[in-house]
Amino acid sequence: MDNRRFIARRAAQYFNEGDTVNLGIGIPSACSDYVDPTIAFQTENGMIGVGPVAKKLAICDTYQNAGGINFVPVMGASAFDTAYSFAVIRSGRMAATVLGALQVAENGDIANWASPGRAFGMGGAMDLCNGARKVIVAMELTTKKGEPKILKKCTYPLTAQGCVNHIVTEQCVIDVTPEGLKLVEIRAGKTPEDIQAQVEPTLIIADDLKIMDEE
Amino acid sequence: MEIERGKVRTREEIMACFKDGQTIAIGGQAGAYMPWDLLDMLEESGVKHLTICSIDACNPGFAISRLIENGQVDKMITTHIGTNPVAQKLLAEGKLEVEFFPMGSFIEKMRDGGAGIGGFLTKTGIGTDMEKGKQIVTTSDGERYILEEAIHADVALTRCRRADPLGNLAYHGTGTASHPVMATCADISIVQCDLYCDLNEISPDDVKVPAMYVDMLYTDSREQNHIIGRIKRNQLEGM
Numbered sequence: 214m215d216n217r218r219f220i221a222r223r224a225a226q227y228f229n230e231g232d233t234v235n236l237g238i239g240i241p242s243a244c245s246d247y248v249d250p251t252i253a254f255q256t257e258n259g260m261i262g263v264g265p266v267a268k269k270l271a272i273c274d275t276y277q278n279a280g281g282i283n284f285v286p287v288m289g290a291s292a293f294d295t296a297y298s299f300a301v302i303r304s305g306r307m308a309a310t311v312l313g314a315l316q317v318a319e320n321g322d323i324a325n326w327a328s329p330g331r332a333f334g335m336g337g338a339m340d341l342c343n344g345a346r347k348v349i350v351a352m353e354l355t356t357k358k359g360e361p362k363i364l365k366k367c368t369y370p371l372t373a374q375g376c377v378n379h380i381v382t383e384q385c386v387i388d389v390t391p392e393g394l395k396l397v398e399i400r401a402g403k404t405p406e407d408i409q410a411q412v413e414p415t416l417i418i419a420d421d422l423k424i425m426d427e428e
Numbered sequence: 429m430e431i432e433r434g435k436v437r438t439r440e441e442i443m444a445c446f447k448d449g450q451t452i453a454i455g456g457q458a459g460a461y462m463p464w465d466l467l468d469m470l471e472e473s474g475v476k477h478l479t480i481c482s483i484d485a486c487n488p489g490f491a492i493s494r495l496i497e498n499g500q501v502d503k504m505i506t507t508h509i510g511t512n513p514v515a516q517k518l519l520a521e522g523k524l525e526v527e528f529f530p531m532g533s534f535i536e537k538m539r540d541g542g543a544g545i546g547g548f549l550t551k552t553g554i555g556t557d558m559e560k561g562k563q564i565v566t567t568s569d570g571e572r573y574i575l576e577e578a579i580h581a582d583v584a585l586t587r588c589r590r591a592d593p594l595g596n597l598a599y600h601g602t603g604t605a606s607h608p609v610m611a612t613c614a615d616i617s618i619v620q621c622d623l624y625c626d627l628n629e630i631s632p633d634d635v636k637v638p639a640m641y642v643d644m645l646y647t648d649s650r651e652q653n654h655i656i657g658r659i660k661r662n663q664l665e666g667m
Contacts, residue, residue: 258460258602277458294599303551331516334509370556
């Protein structure tokens with residue numbers, strides 16, 4: 214399993230039976246391949262009950278997700294306008310959101326919509342970070358150049374303050390706690406020192422540090 | 429004659445509504461279910477210095493991006509231009525002004541523009557750059573909110589599944605999206621419908637936008653049967 218799918222599969226384990234959740238573009242969108250069938254997916258343009266990617270005759274221009282991908286709605290799906298869709302998000306009806314990040318800070322701040330010299334916009338991320346009951350960041354631990362993405366303080370424009378609950382990466386799982394960042398799971402073959410060397414804040418190592426499941 | 433055709437208008441009549449400097453609200457997201465024909469007319473009209481309000485900037489080479497590439501757009505009020513490197517480049521070069529809002533705040537600003545509301549309070553964006561230049565309101569329970577003001581456009585270009593001669597509108601699936609909100613927020617609301625229906629063919633319970641919000645309808649019956657195929661081609665060409 215490649216790292217991106219490995220991250221998505223682990224992030225999906227935070228969902229509970231019957232949850233309605235929203236998945237961001239990229240790694241998070243793969244979470245839907247690893248969930249209980251009772252989980253309902255929202256697309257923020259205006260539908261709950263997003264099913265599998267549509268093929269052939271099932272392709273229909275009025276079932277497309279927020280990224281423009283055609284899907285097949287599941288039984289019990291509902292459609293509504295985008296204003297309604299964000300009323301659902303802001304009012305805390307969304308059990309969880311999984312999204313990517315450019316930077317995450319020790320206190321749970323997240324930055325994922327602009328970097329120096331390049332602004333691409335936040336889309337629905339600010340509303341989701343504020344409104345979803347659980348915010349799960351699914352990302353690679355460092356940048357492609359190996360620079361840390363988990364920092365003492367974000368340097369890029371913030372998406373939201375102190376909202377992140379869990380950070381799932383290809384090497385570890387880190388929880389954001391009032392005491393600081395806690396390393397709770399680690400990939401087989403890695404040591405807590407390996408992880409610490411790739412993040413800026415000092416990690417608290419969980420007493421019951423677990424090895425991440427490979428299969 | 430006027431009564432028989434209801435609110436259906438010709439390309440020429442619709443294009444006569446477009447003027448330089450207008451603020452234009454456009455429905456649709458991620459290049460999906462856009463009002464293609466109306467966007468073609470806006471492009472063909474050649475009007476300039478437009479402010480475009482839309483969820484995103486689509487992909488280079490089609491829809492909203494074509495207006496940007498033609499130099500017809502001075503400013504975008506939007507939530508995301510990540511799929512459009514042309515818009516990002518113009519923004520970086522200072523040739524395109526872009527005002528970003530969180531998607532929930534953006535769509536609510538447009539909704540308020542059509543609902544006679546001056547603005548609303550939201551926690552979204554608290555503690556971020558979204559606070560800059562905006563009023564922060566503390567409510568009686570001590571919670572801090574950003575005051576976001578309504579946006580009202582000159583013209584709205586949207587699409588619906590069904591419309592009747594009066595201009596009652598009904599939608600389907602994610603073809604709803606931002607369309608019913610955008611259709612209410614402008615002085616002139618122009619709607620492209622896939623299916624032009626007889627009066628009462630749309631059940632009153634299915635009407636999402638009542639007719640008084642709608643000024644003009646566009647339908648091309650010759651092409652209706654091929655509309656989905658045509659959209660797919662447009663998308664493929666745009667990608």
